[in-house]
Amino acid sequence: MTSSSTAVAPGTGAGRSGAVDASAGRGAAPAQGLARFDWLWAALLTFVVASIGSGTAQPWRDELASWNAAQRETGDLVEMLGNVDAVSGAYYLLLHGWVSVFGDSPAMLRMPSALAMAGAAAFVVLTARGLFDRRAAVFAGVVFALVPAVSKYGQEARSYAFVVLAVAAATWLLMRALERPTAARWLPYAVAVAAAGLFHIVSLLFLLPHGIIVLMRWWRERSWRLPVSYAVTVVVALLPVVPLVLLGQRQVGRQISWLKAPHLRDLAGLWSNLAASPLVALALLGAALLPLAWSRGRRPAAELALVAALPIGVAWVISHGSTSYFLDRYLLFTLPAWVVLAAAGLGALRPRLLGVAGLVVLVALGVTDQRHLRTTYAKDRTDGRRVADVIAKDYRPGDGFAPVRGADRVFMIDFTVEYYLPERVKLKDVFAERSAVASDDLFPVECAQPAQCLNGTQRVWVVTWSGTSNPYHKLPADQEKALKDHYKVVRSTKAGSLQVTLVERTR
Template sequence: MPTATQTAPAPAAPARAGRRRPSGPDWLWAALLTLAVTTFRAGSPQLWRDELASWNAASRSTGELWGMLGHVDAVSGFYYLLLHFWVALFGDSAAVLRLPSALAMAGTAALVVVIARALFDRRTAVFAGLLFALLPVVTRYGTEARSYAFAVLAVTAATWLLLRALERPAAGRWVGYSALVAVSGLLHMVSLLVLLPHALIVVLRWWSVRRTRTVVSFAVAAVAGLVPVVPLVLLGRRQVGRQISWIETPRMRDVSGLWDNLFASPLVGLAIAALALLPLAWPRGRRHAVELMLLGAAPIAACFVVSQGSSSYFIDRYLLFTVPAWAVLAAAGLAALRPRAAGAAGLAALVLLGAPDQRQLRTAQAKEPSDGVAAARVIAQGYRPGDGFVPPRGKTERVFMVDYQIEYYLPERVRLRDVFAERSAVASDDLFPVECKQPERCLGDTKRIWLVTRDSGDDHDPYNWLPAADKKALKDHYRIARTTDVRGLHVSLLERVK
């Protein structure tokens, strides 16, 4: 029986390999909870420009999609192809477009639990499952029609297979690991930075057991996984100027901003950072905490260094695949708190810190500040067959994809002619149409035009952001019959005068 002088129990340490027990249904409820959280009101936020690009690409035929990828967005091609078949089966509502990402996050939650159980204990695994499911960033990108959640799933699965292969090497595990490395790179090339911490973990394990064959197996599997990605990397490098030239070279002050955005909540990010440091102070079991720290921190550091070159990749969503490692490490910190109730209280406090962000993520303007639904409604109510359409384009404005925003929300009966598009985006094998070099000639005999431009705030000019030639052609031949302002947009009906 315990005596009065018995010391308090030490923080939870990793279970011995031979004493680990299956995590039972813990992985299942974590996956279901994550799926429930990410699908709750998933269709409420309006699609923003990156999601509109996904919708537009996925809505094309496979031949049209392949033609587009040769000119732009090749790095997203694998995801676009998956989404293409998904849309063909289930439609393209906002909730349906985002559901694959929710499923990917649910799969990641299951892996987070089994990794935490393998490295630590069931208490840590339970905390990890709850924490991951309720992180605001999981909601943010679990309701995003982009490839990021899939990259997180692939990287986490690769990490799990690596840990299993290091524990008990087998050819099938290394083959599976190699395949997942390839899938990770095809989904998002920046996710290949995970190979750095993977290599460091292999070296640390080798230092303990000196099993050289394992190091060789890892090197062969990693290289084999990179081979299918090489053509994509080469093609992506040619397109990089059109896609990420807007990302600035990072400075040290940008690291804190990235950390806040990595968790979609500054307060949650701060709490995760504090909790993640606790397991590093353990007298026992520090090795697994160090490995997780490498999985979380090494890709961020590597991306910072690489981004000092000609192209920058230092943006939170590109490094989203590090979040599972931080979640497990923070969960281990919660599990180490004493008394044991302090861990549950800490988790509850962390969830409360993220509650305002969770609410905001489900509002209509959570991702896109301008109201495309309202703008499309104005056009639909006043539409007449033969009406034209002019959105802002040009080199700086087309990236906001106002044209796709309106097109997505217009009912099928409304078919507007894109007046200043000399050749459509599909015909051009591009995300954007080819614009008229002589705008006045492209007007033709169009009697009415719907002009939709972004609201710049102080200036209420409905011709905002239009190229000078387009603006002159419209002003010379049309008058503004009426202008309706909706959130972030001007919707003007122009009528021909001569």
């Protein structure tokens, strides 16, 4: 993936004020001196930015699902993956090992994602350097570190940062393999492809633009060695992913059945969410179009634009079939390509201060969003910490726990509270006939006869939604009846969008 032939962009002069510099994109010389470490400072900057305030926001339900899975014994976790969340299995296993060493505080749960984003930053810089020049690489390192989405998902205990890392690595490794297509260069590319698929199957859409780039190179060189080598590499890389695809297809109804076929307007919504800032998204898109305006950068820019845009378009089309995959975080892996394009565009502007000014503006547009990401309720308004504090303050051994589940179990209110309960508080989940671990599932099997499951429990902490005078709001009808028939309300406390009610047995 090297730069194309020389020419000045139509209607511009090389170095003319306010014009795009046509000298950029002529192919970067090997990095010398401090330039060799540009990838390192970019990685460190990204890690620092993503780590600042990472423990502030309360974990939301998807993160709590990660925590719940990761704290299980390895065998129990593997058994669960056979029934649900197999597509997240690689990440759960990684997080399981991590928390066993470093603990499960919010900051520690999210630390692996910050490290993954730091790794992605290194490959972003290397790609920008290889396709364009050092100025583009420096700009790319800054932009990537400070795009709000990088902090958002670098502070989230989910697999998306690892997918970004894998795809960013694959793009740079493809560039190297195309320069010298040897087995030693195709092998790490295969590893990156396999990692991307194992961390999130939808990310494999990047193989389509990669394949087109390979075919474009073949069309110019007419050597069958290149496409054959690429095809063999991809087939080998996908071998460990095939079982996951087959298992994931069996579980898709439980995983993403809530996603609906997207409309055209959803493309605009996805773009805003992709950067986690509508203003930054617009600025990023505008800057990303600049490299297409100058001849020397047109070919690498066009190839990179395929990596950035084609997966989004393909995901939109295929999501009109039986299953929708069109969700901003599923397509986050395209962000590195957009960042490199934008950095190349800003870096080529003349006078150079114009490019620096554009960089400053792009970063400044995200400051408000960066601050919001680090607030307590940035991810979720369900205040499990306050509920846990109320319970812990008046806890007695033998107390029961009745969180709202039923149709609302996807909100994982039980995890929200359990995460914050101190070790000394051991509540009996009164309406769980069989625990989630015993069921090899993310959720427990609830009692068919709730009244019988309450036998022997003197007090129960009921946690459900606030905003109503009914302390049993949204509990399944049979559970509500069992509590009303045998318990009286001692007190009820509102905690944000939740309310916690202590009930005591009357007969």
